[in-house]
Amino acid sequence: MPIKILMPALSPTMEEGNLAKWLKKEGETVETGELIAEIETDKATMEIEATDDGVLGKIVVAEGSEGVPVNAVIAVLLEEGEDSSALEGLELEAPAAKPLAAKPPPAAESAVEAAPEAAAAVAAPPAESRKADGQGLASPLARRMAAQAGLDLSTIQGSGPRGRIVKADIEAALAGGPVPALATVMPATVASAPGAAYTDIPHTNIRKVIAKRLLEAKRTIPHFYLTVDCRIDRLLELRAEANTKSGGDFKLSVNDFVIRAAALALRKVPGANAGWMEHAIRRYETVDVSLAVAIDDGLVTPIIRNADHKGLAQISNEAKALAERARAKPMALAPEEYQGGGFTISNLGMYGVREFAAIINPPQACVLAVGAGEQRPVVIDGVLSVATVMTCTLSCDHRVVDGALGAAWLAAFKGLLEDPLTMLL
DSSP states (O other): OOEEEEOOOOSTTOSEEEEEEESSOTTOEEOTTOEEEEEEOSSOEEEEEOSSOEEEEEEOSOTTEEEEETTOEEEEEEOTTOOGGGGTTOOOOOOOOOOOOOOOOOOGGGOOOOOHHHHHHTOOOOGGGSOTTOTTSBOHHHHHHHHHHTBOGGGSOOOSGGGOBOHHHHHHHHHTOOOOBGGGTSOGGGSOOTTOOOOOOOOOHHHHHHHHHHHHHHHHSOEEEEEEEEEOHHHHHHHHHHHHHSTTSOOOOHHHHHHHHHHHHHHHSGGGSEEEOSSSEEEOSSOOEEEOEEETTEEEOOEETTGGGSOHHHHHHHHHHHHHHHSSSSOOOOGGGTSOOSEEEEEOGGGTOOOOOOOOOTTBSEEEEEEEEEEEEEEETTEEEEEEEEEEEEEEETTTOOHHHHHHHHHHHHHHHHSGGGGGO
16 A cells, blocks of 8 residues: 655644655655655754655655645655556645745846847746736745746746746756846836845745744743853863873863853752743753754754763763764754753854853753853952953743842852862762
């Protein structure tokens, strides 16, 4: 019996996804564990694997389709001994994808006149059979390609079913030479002012989710902020000595000490290792620290599980491996490696940022913003001196962490950083 391949739910917040690319063609053999497609989720672009052996009998959702609902049929796999006749009677209508929002045209100065031969190559059918904006008569991928190239879809003859414009039609139009740009047919009221050139970058799913979650966090979470300055000269000395003696097995960074200190402070002050749930405050029993990692499409937070039970070398190696896999194309992290966590660290010190306040990642109650370590004048025992100081700001959800509790956690964290030998005990 044919096996339906469904749009997977690759994260708890995913309701729909984009089918970016098929890695197999109809009629090709598929083996269990083989990569068959690339799905753009609400977190990242990920490859999905086949869970059964067979032949890819029919692709229901074309690559480039956007807004495909979770659990919708995207393809059908034929089992051994079956042929295309087994598909008869199956309901395989492609799910309706959400239409793309109309995008502003490119800057007026980018418009070009169409050459006569190009105009002939993309001659449009009768106006009454087409919509003026090209919506509904072009695939999502074709619409996106046309928007990026500044093509007017109403001037392109589609070669797909019922005259639908597909990827090949856009490529043919581009290969044929200059074509009318959208800016030449748009009303003057929406044309950009002279010299105001711009480029619109369509939102990716991950950017949409980041925007939604951060807006929700700032609107619904009562943030308050606590800041301390940590003198880290002793930490830097210990780090340099440890790296010299490591024999190449590891290379500690300041952030590795920060992770270790944060984890031990959460063990000492467990009230900060918590999250807000509608029915209760959830106190986490394990210390799982999320690390904010910048990627091309936004931000992902891989997690070091049981960080309070791991030494500096193990934390260092694990943090580097997670960051590398987070930045891979496509992202190589499994969902369980970046979903969850009880506390987040965001470090912008490597960019020279002295101090900042981060937004809490719900349902977590705290996020620590770490700035750059820099030499500053300080007063030590009544004497003006110079020390390497790092400013750290704790953002707290006041529903879970009160001021005194947040201050207690920061005091434990600062004490560990300034006396780093205590992290080794």
